[in-house]
Amino acid sequence: MKFTITREALLQPLNLVAGVVERRQTLPILSNVLLRIENGVLSLTGTDLEVELDGRVHLDAAFVDGQVTVPAKKLVDICKSLPDGAVVDFAVDGQRAIVKSGRSRFTLSTLSATDFPSIDDEPGNTQFTLTQGELKKLIESTAFAMAQQDVRYYLNGMLWELKDNVFKAVSTDGHRLAMCTLKRSLDVEIDRQVILPRKGVLEMARLLMSEDDEIELTLGDNHLRAKTADFTFTTKLVDGKFPDYQRVLPQGAINIANADRAELKQALSRVAILSNEKYRGVRLKLASDTVNIVANNPEQEEAEEVVSLEYNGAPIEIGFNVSYILDVLTVLNCAHVKLSLVDANSSAKIEESVANELCDALYVIMPMRL
Numbered sequence: 001m002k003f004t005i006t007r008e009a010l011l012q013p014l015n016l017v018a019g020v021v022e023r024r025q026t027l028p029i030l031s032n033v034l035l036r037i038e039n040g041v042l043s044l045t046g047t048d049l050e051v052e053l054d055g056r057v058h059l060d061a062a063f064v065d066g067q068v069t070v071p072a073k074k075l076v077d078i079c080k081s082l083p084d085g086a087v088v089d090f091a092v093d094g095q096r097a098i099v100k101s102g103r104s105r106f107t108l109s110t111l112s113a114t115d116f117p118s119i120d121d122e123p124g125n126t127q128f129t130l131t132q133g134e135l136k137k138l139i140e141s142t143a144f145a146m147a148q149q150d151v152r153y154y155l156n157g158m159l160w161e162l163k164d165n166v167f168k169a170v171s172t173d174g175h176r177l178a179m180c181t182l183k184r185s186l187d188v189e190i191d192r193q194v195i196l197p198r199k200g201v202l203e204m205a206r207l208l209m210s211e212d213d214e215i216e217l218t219l220g221d222n223h224l225r226a227k228t229a230d231f232t233f234t235t236k237l238v239d240g241k242f243p244d245y246q247r248v249l250p251q252g253a254i255n256i257a258n259a260d261r262a263e264l265k266q267a268l269s270r271v272a273i274l275s276n277e278k279y280r281g282v283r284l285k286l287a288s289d290t291v292n293i294v295a296n297n298p299e300q301e302e303a304e305e306v307v308s309l310e311y312n313g314a315p316i317e318i319g320f321n322v323s324y325i326l327d328v329l330t331v332l333n334c335a336h337v338k339l340s341l342v343d344a345n346s347s348a349k350i351e352e353s354v355a356n357e358l359c360d361a362l363y364v365i366m367p368m369r370l
Helices: 008-017 072-082 132-145 197-208 259-273 322-331
Strands: 001-006 032-036 039-049 049-058 065-072 088-091 096-101 104-109 126-131 158-163 166-172 176-184 190-196 212-220 225-227 231-236 253-261 280-286 288-296 300-306 314-319 335-339 348-352 359-365
Touching: 008 039, 008 049, 008 072, 008 088, 008 197, 008 212, 032 072, 049 197, 049 322, 065 072, 065 322, 072 104, 088 158, 096 288, 104 225, 126 132, 132 158, 132 166, 132 176, 132 197, 132 212, 132 322, 158 176, 158 197, 176 322, 176 335, 190 231, 197 231, 253 259, 259 280, 259 288, 259 300, 259 335, 280 322, 314 322, 314 359
Parallel strands: none
Antiparallel strands: 001 088, 032 039, 032 065, 039 049, 049 231, 088 096, 096 104, 126 212, 158 166, 158 190, 166 176, 176 359, 212 225, 225 231, 253 335, 280 288, 280 314, 288 300, 335 348, 348 359
16 A cells, blocks of 8 residues: 655645544554545544544545555654645555655554444434534534533533424533524424534534535434545434423523623623632623623622613522633624523523524523522
8 A cells, every 4th residue: 555645635634533533542453543545535534433534535646555554643743743745655564654755754553454443334314414614503502511521421412403304403511501503494304313422523513614515414323424525424322311401491581681792791701800710600780771790709809890781671680600601602603692581590591682594592501699
């Protein structure tokens, strides 16, 4: 097996594929990337047995078909260290892979490609196509609310719901909830609910680089496969039941505030400086057309901001984790946000004041006792 390729053409897919490879592996071959040449196409595959990514590059120069696995991180570091525009010659010589570029020469250990594990190529029963921009919006709007290492393992991921021909992405860590609904129907006959693992969601988001290009999604019983012109990404699904998120959505909110998103975000960021470092609590005191934002800490320090907004509801004083509100205001890309409250002891709902043309995003944050 051998091929010649430019540094840049190899480095882009190699970087992405190496991202799914775990650094600390019990199986040595899982720290390797599989290189395979067939019909003039170089395929690079990495896996950690939960997610798998296969990147493809068309070869223009001379090549010899074959397959081999080499250490992923070392090959990435070699390519990064080469100068821009460098030409890379790769060849397999017995049990070693030889990488040459200019006056540089590297010899890497290899492991047999036949021992490289792959996620089962099961047939899918649900298939649909989105633009990469649509999927990126769904993921970016909700991924931050996924739990991390929660004992409720089904929260360490994202719910994808296909129901009544509508696609929703939902994530929650038990303290906040993020939901985004795609505003166009999909040609899908079967209603499905699946949970993608956290790593699968984050790695897939890295692949979505071309807003207008399409991505084909195939759902099987245990896997999700996403395919673009250059990549095929496969992730196992989480075997669990996601909470009924509809029960969390506040009902009958009569206290509605409309605020300038940027102004509110800046004020909260300043007040957060003197909040309790552990609990990050701030108090919002809503009155007629203003909100008082107050934070203090065990050192008896205090910060206070007054922000103008549209509010005609009853006076309410309510506490929140300021980080949760800032996360929402960061992902929302709009001029004004709407805050809906029932009372001082109920969850708050945050959404865009004017509906987004592509996706509807909605966020729920639990209050804190301060």
